[in-house]
Amino acid sequence: MHAVHQLNQxxxxxxxxxxxxxxxxxxxxxxxxxxxxxxxxxxxxxKEKIETTVGLxxxxxxxxVMKPLLTSF
Numbered sequence: 001m002h003a004v005h006q007l008n009q010x011x012x013x014x015x016x017x018x019x020x021x022x023x024x025x026x027x028x029x030x031x032x033x034x035x036x037x038x039x040x041x042x043x044x045x046x047k048e049k050i051e052t053t054v055g056l057x058x059x060x061x062x063x064x065v066m067k068p069l070l071t072s073f
Contacts, residue, residue, distance in 0.1 A: 003058075004058065004060075005030075005031055008033075011062075011063070029041060
């Protein structure tokens with residue numbers, strides 16, 4: 001589980017309303033937030049240990065994590 005997924009779960013837990021916007025009826029993967037038929041989780045190398053020196057800094061607004069069309073890994 002990555003930090004964006006943890007933040008998404010936290011925001012859902014404190015939310016007082018249900019998500020009602022474009023795409024609300026789409027059944028989504030809990031991790032990648034893509035429509036279930038387009039899920040890319042199986043393609044992710046997260047199950048393998050990958051050695052790298054790459055760093056990543058993701059800047060986002062606090063409610064941006066609730067927008068399912070913006071997938072982040």
